[in-house]
Amino acid sequence: xxxxxxxxxxxxxxxxxxxxxxxxxxxxxxxxxxxxxxxxxxxxxxxxxxxxxxxxxxxxxxxxxxxxxxxxxxxxxxxxxxxxxxxxxxxxxxxxxxxxxxxxxxxxxxxxxxxxxxxxxxxxxxxxxxxxxxxxxxxxxxxxxxxxxxxxxxxxxxxxxxxxxxxxxxxxxxxxxxxxxxxxx
Numbered sequence: 001x002x003x004x005x006x007x008x009x010x011x012x013x014x015x016x017x018x019x020x021x022x023x024x025x026x027x028x029x030x031x032x033x034x035x036x037x038x039x040x041x042x043x044x045x046x047x048x049x050x051x052x053x054x055x056x057x058x059x060x061x062x063x064x065x066x067x068x069x070x071x072x073x074x075x076x077x078x079x080x081x082x083x084x085x086x087x088x089x090x091x092x093x094x095x096x097x098x099x100x101x102x103x104x105x106x107x108x109x110x111x112x113x114x115x116x117x118x119x120x121x122x123x124x125x126x127x128x129x130x131x132x133x134x135x136x137x138x139x140x141x142x143x144x145x146x147x148x149x150x151x152x153x154x155x156x157x158x159x160x161x162x163x164x165x166x167x168x169x170x171x172x173x174x175x176x177x178x179x180x181x182x183x184x185x
Contacts, residue, residue, distance in 0.1 A: 002014065002015060002068075002072060003078075004078060005118070005121045005135075005137070006026060006033070006121075007118060007120040007121035008120045009120040010025050010026055010027065011023070011024070011025055011026070011120070011121070012025070012035060013121065013123060013135070014035070014052075015134060015173050016042050016044075016068070019128070019129045019134055020042040021039075021041050021042065021125070022035075022039065022042060022044075022049055023037075023038055023039040024036045024038040024039065028056075031055060032053050032054065032055055032056065033053065033054040033056065034053050035049075035053065035054075037049050037052065042071075044068060044069070048066065048068055048069065051066065052064075052065070052066065054078070059080075060079055061078070061080070062077070062078045063075055063076070063077055063078075064078065107166055107167065108166070108168070108175060109164060110133050110136075110164070110165055111130065111162060111163070111164045111183065112126040112127065112133070112162070112163060113126060113127040113160065113162055113163075114127070114157060114158065114159050114160060114161045114163060115159055116159060117154060117157050119154055119155065122138040122139070122142075122154060123135055123136070123137055123138070124136040124157065124163065124165070124180070129173070132173065133165075133169065133173065133175045134173045134174070135173060135174045135175070136163070136165045136167070136174075136175050136177050136180065137174055137175070137176050137177065138154065138177055138180065139176065142177050142179065142180060143179045143180070144156070144157070144180045144182070145179065145180070145182065146182050147181060147182065147183065156182065157180070157182060161182060162182075162183035163180050163181065163182055163183060164181045164183055165180045165181075166178055166179045166180075167179070
C-alpha cells in the first residue's frame, strides 16, 4: 500500500511499495499540493510522475490527481494517520476506513542497513526491504538507543549503519517504531 510523508522542511517521501519510492519537494497552493520529484526509485516512467499533485479534500484527506499504473487507481484517496512534530504528517494510501486498519497489533523486530535519514519527518529508509519493511517511522515516544542502552537522538543515525527496529507494521512497507537500537558503535 503506498504511503507519503510530508515533512516540515517541504520535502516528501512517497513509498510506493516495499522497495520503491519517490522523493522530492512539495509546495501547497491553495487547495493543491504540488510535488517536485528529485529522485525516482520506482518502475514508473517520468511522464507519470512529472505532474504529481494532490487535491486537498479536507484536513485529513488528499486525492491524487493522476493514476499511477499498478500503484493507485484514478482519484485515489490518501488519509492522514499520524502527526509527526508540528505540521509534518504521514499520509497513507488508505481509502476512507478506520485509522487502525492496516496496522498490525503484534510487535515486529527487524534489523537492516540505513539508506537515508529524514530528521524533520523522523523517517529512516532502509537500503533493502527487511520482511517487506522499507521505511521506519519514529514518533515522539520512540526510544533510540546504542547497543549499551545509552539514549541518543536521530542525528546519531547515519547511512550505512545497522539498526534494529521494533514496532508495529503499518502497511506492507512501513514500521512505526517504538524502539530503535543502533547496532554499530
